[in-house]
Amino acid sequence: MATTRIECATEGCGGCMEVDGRNRRDADYRAKKLVERGWTCRACDNRAAVERAVVAGLPALEGSEKQVTWAATLRERILAILDVAVPEAVTYANGRSAYPDGGACGFRSSVLELALVVREIGEPAVRDALEAIRAETDARFWIDGRLEEPNEMISAVAKRRAVEERALSPEGKAEAAAAQDAMAEATLRSAEPVSETIAELAFREGRLTARYDERSEAFNATVKALGYLWDPAASAWVRRHNSLMMGTAVDRLAETAHELIAAGIVVALHDPEARAKAIDRSYEPEHRRWVSIVPNGTYEGKLRLTWGRDEDFYSAFRSLPGATYRDKLCLLPATARDEVLDFAEAHGFRITPGAKGRMDDVMAQREKGVIVDAKPRPKAEPVKAGARRSRPTSLSVPASVEVDGDLVDHD
Numbered sequence: 001m002a003t004t005r006i007e008c009a010t011e012g013c014g015g016c017m018e019v020d021g022r023n024r025r026d027a028d029y030r031a032k033k034l035v036e037r038g039w040t041c042r043a044c045d046n047r048a049a050v051e052r053a054v055v056a057g058l059p060a061l062e063g064s065e066k067q068v069t070w071a072a073t074l075r076e077r078i079l080a081i082l083d084v085a086v087p088e089a090v091t092y093a094n095g096r097s098a099y100p101d102g103g104a105c106g107f108r109s110s111v112l113e114l115a116l117v118v119r120e121i122g123e124p125a126v127r128d129a130l131e132a133i134r135a136e137t138d139a140r141f142w143i144d145g146r147l148e149e150p151n152e153m154i155s156a157v158a159k160r161r162a163v164e165e166r167a168l169s170p171e172g173k174a175e176a177a178a179a180q181d182a183m184a185e186a187t188l189r190s191a192e193p194v195s196e197t198i199a200e201l202a203f204r205e206g207r208l209t210a211r212y213d214e215r216s217e218a219f220n221a222t223v224k225a226l227g228y229l230w231d232p233a234a235s236a237w238v239r240r241h242n243s244l245m246m247g248t249a250v251d252r253l254a255e256t257a258h259e260l261i262a263a264g265i266v267v268a269l270h271d272p273e274a275r276a277k278a279i280d281r282s283y284e285p286e287h288r289r290w291v292s293i294v295p296n297g298t299y300e301g302k303l304r305l306t307w308g309r310d311e312d313f314y315s316a317f318r319s320l321p322g323a324t325y326r327d328k329l330c331l332l333p334a335t336a337r338d339e340v341l342d343f344a345e346a347h348g349f350r351i352t353p354g355a356k357g358r359m360d361d362v363m364a365q366r367e368k369g370v371i372v373d374a375k376p377r378p379k380a381e382p383v384k385a386g387a388r389r390s391r392p393t394s395l396s397v398p399a400s401v402e403v404d405g406d407l408v409d410h411d
C-alpha cells in the first residue's frame, strides 16, 4: 500500500489529491495515468461548471456559495438528461417511433416513463415545465431534485405550474376569493379564542365529523364529552348519527359548534341552518338518557340503559331487578318492566319505541297468563361449608358509558 500525490491541472490552482496503489510502483502508475488525463480538483470543476452555465445562457443560481457551486454541476447533469429525454419522449408519445433510442436500459425506461407524462398532460405542458426547470435559479431546487427521475421532476414542475396558472387567472382569483368569503361566513368565533386554528364540522353519510389541525385538550375533551370517538383512518373525531335517540343531525352539529365555541375554539360550519342554531342556541339539546332495546346479537331483546358521559346512574341501575353489565352494556330483562318504567320516570329517561313495544309484549303476556295457586316445596337444610365466600366478586364499574350505534335499535 502506497500513495502518490497529484496536483490539479489548472495552472496556479495548487489543489491536490492522494492516489492509492498496491505498492509504490502501482501508486505512481495510477497517478501518472490521472495526470495524463488532465485531472482537475473539485473547486476547479465547479468553477468550470459555472463558466459553462454562463456560456449556455443559464441564469445565475441563488443560495449559499457551497450550494451554488454544487447546484451548478447538478443542473448541468440534469439538463443534459432532460434535453435528450424530453424530445425522445415526445416523439415516442406521438407514435412516431416504436422504441425510443437512448443507449442504456435505465435511460430508455426513463424515456418511456416520461412519454406517459407527455400523454397524460400533453406536449406543451411538458415543454413548458422543461423551460421552467431551465430558468430555475434556486440552488435548493437542483439539490433537492438531484435524485428525481426525469418524469418525476417534469410532473412535479408541471403540476406546480398549473396551480400557479390557476392562481394568476381571473377565474382562479375569483374562486379563491369566493372560497375565502364562504369560509369567513361559515366561521364562528368565541369572544376570546384560545387559538386561531379553525375546527371544521360536517355531517356526511350518517356520520358527524369534527376535525382540528392542532393538538388541543380543550377540543378533544369537548368532542369526547359529546360522544365523538377518534377515527384514525379519517383523522377526525366522528360520531354515528342515530336520529331515534340523537335528534336531527343539524341540531347535533349546532350543539357541537356551540360547545366548542364555549371552549374558546373557532369553528367553521358550512350548513347555514346549523350555523344559525349554533349562534342563537335554538337547537334542541340532545337527550342523553334512554331506555332502548338491543336489536340483535347475544343480548337481543334485552332493555338497555344509556346516559351522558358526565352523568352516573350506574348504582341506581344496578339496584334494578335483573340488572347486568355485559360488554360495556347496562342490560335489563324486559320482565323488569314496572321497575324500569318507575326508574325512567324518576330520572328523566326516555323510552325508544322499540323498548316500549317490548314492554307492551311483557304486559300482554302477563295478562294472558293463567294464575296458579302454587305452593313452594319445603326448603332443604343448608349445606355447611368451611371456607365459603361471604360475598361475590364485585364487578368493575364503568368509568363512562357511551352509545354505540350498532347496538341501538333503529325502529
Ligand SMILES: [Zn+2]
Pocket (backbone or CB within 6 Å): 008, 009, 010, 013, 014, 015, 040, 041, 042, 043, 044
Ligand atoms: Zn484546481
